[in-house]
Amino acid sequence: MIIKRNDLKRLVEDLIGQGKRVIAPIMRMGLVEYGEIGSFDDITWDYINPRNSFKEFLFPQTEAIARYRIGKKDVELEGVIPELRETIVLGSRPCDAASTASLRSVFTWGAEEDPSRFRDDFYLMREGVTTVMTIACLKGDEDCFCTTVGLTPESPEGSDILLKETVRGNFAVTPVTERGKAFVEEWRDYITDEREDLKEIEYPEVLEGIDTGKIGARLSDVDVFDDPVWQEVARKCIGCGACTFSCPTCHCFDIVDEATGYEGERRKNWDACQFEYFTLHASGHNPRDTQFKRWRNRFLCKFHIYPTKFTSTGCVGCGRCIRVCPVALDIREVMEWLSR
Amino acid sequence: MDREKKLREKARELLESKEVDLVIGYGWTRYGKRVAPVFITRPEDVDRLIWNPMCVNNLTLYITRKYPDVKAMGRPAVVVKGCDAKTVNVLIQEGQLKREDVVLLGIPCEGVVYRQELYDGEVTKENVSPKCVVCDVKNPPLYDHLIGEKVEEGSGFEGARNIYQEIEELDKKPEGERWAFWMEHFERCIRCYACRQICPLCYCERCIAEKNMPQWIDTSAHGRGNVAWNLKRAMDLAGRCVFCGECERACPVNIPLNLINQKLSMVVEESFNHRPGYESEGHPPLIVYSLEDREDFIR
Numbered sequence: 260m261i262i263k264r265n266d267l268k269r270l271v272e273d274l275i276g277q278g279k280r281v282i283a284p285i286m287r288m289g290l291v292e293y294g295e296i297g298s299f300d301d302i303t304w305d306y307i308n309p310r311n312s313f314k315e316f317l318f319p320q321t322e323a324i325a326r327y328r329i330g331k332k333d334v335e336l337e338g339v340i341p342e343l344r345e346t347i348v349l350g351s352r353p354c355d356a357a358s359t360a361s362l363r364s365v366f367t368w369g370a371e372e373d374p375s376r377f378r379d380d381f382y383l384m385r386e387g388v389t390t391v392m393t394i395a396c397l398k399g400d401e402d403c404f405c406t407t408v409g410l411t412p413e414s415p416e417g418s419d420i421l422l423k424e425t426v427r428g429n430f431a432v433t434p435v436t437e438r439g440k441a442f443v444e445e446w447r448d449y450i451t452d453e454r455e456d457l458k459e460i461e462y463p464e465v466l467e468g469i470d471t472g473k474i475g476a477r478l479s480d481v482d483v484f485d486d487p488v489w490q491e492v493a494r495k496c497i498g499c500g501a502c503t504f505s506c507p508t509c510h511c512f513d514i515v516d517e518a519t520g521y522e523g524e525r526r527k528n529w530d531a532c533q534f535e536y537f538t539l540h541a542s543g544h545n546p547r548d549t550q551f552k553r554w555r556n557r558f559l560c561k562f563h564i565y566p567t568k569f570t571s572t573g574c575v576g577c578g579r580c581i582r583v584c585p586v587a588l589d590i591r592e593v594m595e596w597l598s599r
Numbered sequence: 600m601d602r603e604k605k606l607r608e609k610a611r612e613l614l615e616s617k618e619v620d621l622v623i624g625y626g627w628t629r630y631g632k633r634v635a636p637v638f639i640t641r642p643e644d645v646d647r648l649i650w651n652p653m654c655v656n657n658l659t660l661y662i663t664r665k666y667p668d669v670k671a672m673g674r675p676a677v678v679v680k681g682c683d684a685k686t687v688n689v690l691i692q693e694g695q696l697k698r699e700d701v702v703l704l705g706i707p708c709e710g711v712v713y714r715q716e717l718y719d720g721e722v723t724k725e726n727v728s729p730k731c732v733v734c735d736v737k738n739p740p741l742y743d744h745l746i747g748e749k750v751e752e753g754s755g756f757e758g759a760r761n762i763y764q765e766i767e768e769l770d771k772k773p774e775g776e777r778w779a780f781w782m783e784h785f786e787r788c789i790r791c792y793a794c795r796q797i798c799p800l801c802y803c804e805r806c807i808a809e810k811n812m813p814q815w816i817d818t819s820a821h822g823r824g825n826v827a828w829n830l831k832r833a834m835d836l837a838g839r840c841v842f843c844g845e846c847e848r849a850c851p852v853n854i855p856l857n858l859i860n861q862k863l864s865m866v867v868e869e870s871f872n873h874r875p876g877y878e879s880e881g882h883p884p885l886i887v888y889s890l891e892d893r894e895d896f897i898r
Contacts, residue, residue, distance in 0.1 A: 402630075498659070500789075500791035526819050
C-alpha cells in the first residue's frame, strides 16, 4: 500500500481539522523537535532523530495528578483526570517507537499477571489514545547504534503503522498493530494499492566488540559492580539530567506538592537518577553518594535491570545521551568495556 | 601540532617529577569525533592529551568542591584557556581554591567552536563560540606554565554574531516583547540543570532548587518554575560570571543563556566598574558591602 505525499498532507490536515493532536518533527530554535503541528507544512523532513523523544506526549515532564484545598477544619482533595486528545505521532523513528514498550513495562509492572498491582493510568490513558506512525530511517548519524542493541532503522516494534519512503517521495504503508489496521481502514481512501520501489535504507554499522548479552551477564557479577573502572569511566560526568531527560526509555519521576496560598496541586515530574538528591534518604544517608555510582546505576538500569525484569529493552540505541552530553560521555565505550 | 606536543611534554614532566598527581586536559573519545575531558595520572598516558578548537570545556569545573573524587586523586594540573583561567581567579577570590593548590597549564587560544558538532576543520565566523568573538584573554591572565608562544590579542571574527550587540538590540524592544522573548525560551527548559552542573561557579553545596522546606523554586518544568529557576541562576552569577559560555553550550534545548548572563555582567560593570576574572585579589562586588557602593537606586 502506498500513501502519496499529497494524500498524507490531506490526511494530516484532516486529522488536525478534527481537533486531533498531530505530533511530528518540527524546527524550533535551531533544533528538530517532536512537537504539535498546526499544519502539514510545519513538518521538517530533513532530520535523523529529533532532540527529544516523543515520550513527553505519553508521560509529560510535569502533570497534575491531584488538587487540594486546605480549609480551616479539613483538606479537600480532588482527583485529576488528564485531558485526553487523540494523538497521532507522525515521523517517529523505530528506536523511539520501540521505547514505548519499555515505558509500559514500568508503568504496568506485574499488573498483567496480578491485577491488584498498580497500573499508571495517566500513562495508559495517554498511550490508549495515541497512534504511532513511524517513518523508517534512510540513514543514521555517527551516534546512532540501534543495530548494536537489536533494532534496525526499519524495525516495526512499537509502531502502529510503519511508513517507508519510496523513490518517488511517497510512503509505503504497513499497518503493524490492530490500532494501526483500524487507522489504515479508516483512511483507506487516501491510500492506494500501488507498488513503488523503496528508497535504500542504510543501516548503522553494528559495533564490533559490543555484545549486549555479555554485558547483561557481566553486570550480574558483584565483582563487576565493584570494579574501579566505573569510577574512571564516569569521572567526567557532571550529574545533569540531559541524558535521562532526552532518553526515550528513562521513566523516573518525583511527586511534589505545589501550592499558592491554601490551594495546590500534586504534580508528577520527571526525575533523573543522575541527580545528587535522587536517592537521598530522609535520614541523610545517600546510597549513591558519588556521581560514578549514579552513572553506574543508569547503565545497570538499561543493561541489567531491564533485561532481568522485563521483556522490553532498556536501551534502543537512539544515541541521544551521546549527542547531548556536555562532556561527551559515550555509553558505547562502557558497553564495549563490559563486552570484553 | 606544536602546542599539543609541548602540552604533552609539560604534562609528562609534571607527572614524572610528581609535582602533580593528575593532569586534567582534553582527549578524543573512542567513537565519533568528539573531544572530552580526560584525567591523566601516568606519564605514559600523556599522549592522550590533545589541543584543537574543539577543546571547548571549561575544565576548572573539576577542581571545585563539586568533585570530591577528583580531589582525592591528589594535586592537579589543569589545562586552561584564557576564559577558563578567569574562572580560577574568581574561585580564588571566593575562597574556593588556593593558588598553590593547582598547576595551571595555560594555552594561548585563537578561538574554539560554539558546539563540537559544528566543527569542520576550521573555526569560522559561523561556528565560533560567541565568547571568542569578544575575547580579550587569548593569552591566559593566570598560569604556571604557558604552552607555546603567546598569540596576538583581538578577535578576528569580523561579521560573527556579537553578544553585546544582541543584548543592545534586545534591550531596545518594549518590555512586553522582551518578556515574550524570554518566556518562549524558558518554557522550553527541561530542568535538566546541565547549566548549573557544567558551571564551575555554581558550586553551592545545596542548590536552592533542591531546597524543599520550603520549596523556593517549583521543580515542575512549567513557565513559573522555569522562570524562577533561570532567573535565580542568572542573579547568582551576576558579577561573578566570566563568560566561559559553558551553560549555553551544555543546554540541550538551546536557551540563549549567554544573553542573560552577559546582560547582568554589563549591569554590574556599569554599577561597580567590575569585570570578574581578571584578578584574584579582592571580592566580587555583590558579595561584599562597600561604603562607596552606589545608592542612587534607593528612591
